Amino acid sequence: MASLARRRATDHIVKAISTAFAALSLILLAWILWTLIARGLPALGPNVFTRITLPPGHEGGLLNAIVGSLIQIVVALVIGTPIGLFCGTFLAENGRGTQIANVVRFINDVLLSAPSILIGLFVYQLLVVPVGGFSGWAGAAALAVIIIPVVVRTTEDMLNLVPIGLREAAFALGAPQWKVVTMVTWRAARAGIMTGILLALARAAGETAPLLFTSLGNNGWSLDMSGPMASLPIAIYQYAASPFDDWVALAWAGALIITVGVLTLNILSRLVLAKMK
Template sequence: MSATVATPQKNRDVAAALSRRRRRTDTVIRGLCIAATVLGLLFLISILLTLLLRGLGGISLNVFTQPTRPPGSGGGLLNPIIGSLIQVALATAIGTPIGMLAGTYLAEYARGSRLGGVVRFVSDILLSAPSILIGLFVYQILVLPFGGFSGWAGVAALAIIVIPVVIRTTEDMLSLLPNTLRESVIGLGAPKWKMVVLVGWRAAASGIVTGVLLAVARIAGETAPLLFTSLGNLNWSVNLAQPMASLPVTIYSYAGSPFEDWVSLAWAGALITTLSVLILNILARSVLSAKR
């Protein structure tokens, strides 16, 4: 009789000890997670505060209305800003359709195929490849053979960075669509390409747009590939066949100079780039949230 009573009591004691141990473990893990989050936020806040304090001091009307000039001449960042806008816009316009079509192929036509696996593998490599390697690749095929740096080479390098991001986003968004939706459209007699274009793309539009905006945010701050392609230009030029200025390369060049006005412009350019990327990320999340 005593053994029968002791067994449930022993089981309750074991369960209580196990519960206490789990609570202690949960408390420790939660504390570590909170500490890591606070540490990361502290670094982020310190970076943003430094950028605001140093960058706001260099913001003036000249930054947006005057091109780059020699030190002490009251120059601005007009030509790097325009150069970055041109190169990013063209790279997005070139990379987005390619990425959408490739992602659509992987999601709708290449499921389980060997070619689809190869395309997906190459896309994943490009997605994780250092951007400087892409710059070196474009340098070998578009800069050396044509005898000089150019805006088109910079556009090509940035477009290559855009493509895998859009491929992954398009494939993932289309893969989330229920098969019943596809079957119902095809059952009505519509060809598959109409199902993809008129139904699939529309249903996945918010996710695809989010991927495009994230790709733009990524290439907006790229410096390494542009150093090997468009290089930069201290003079006003919108000729894509010639070296073209860009904001990241100008920041890189000015930040290490011994001239205070150039360093101030570098901080101002860094602030403009950061705010632009921040706005694009907020816009991407807003677009995604609005469709949910």
């Protein structure tokens, strides 16, 4: 009886501590969101979406940074998603128990946990130094490296959840392996794969450090990815430390835009997963 009472007391204590830390996390999150809304919403006017960066006092906006971020993220998604999808498919369908799969999985885990600034330095040495200048292509490549390991891990995990009986039934009907993968396993795991892609996109959208070493930033309007290109995270980084009040206000507005975008992607991924289930 004494042992049972002690276990119950320990259980209550652990539950109380866990609940307290969860409540503290929610309070901190609500505090951050409230500060972001209180500072960013008043600065979120039409000029933010219709004007490019202008000198202090000229009511500039973030149009060039928003468009630059969208271009680089879309290019990174186009580069990273197929690589991550096919790599994750290989690990789940063809590489089970092989040494090369273990090596690929280990490297992917390293990339998944690597600081984004190291990825930026890697792409800087690979694409910026040989070319002799910063570019939007280098920024997109850095974001693609961030996207790839997330898609690889999600794809492999989702395909491993597909019952082996589905594959065996398709093979019994005489379907080749490529058709089994594309018509059976991908379809069965499409909800989880799509969720992983959206989460990878949300992670890459707010990265600043890799872009500082690759696309650098641009205060003017430019759609040329062969030169420095503006992006929203870099604009926030630059404006937040500015001594000008209007640029600081733009930094808060940009932070609110990124937060809303990432939150929307996370909610969308949940809705997609629930609908496909």
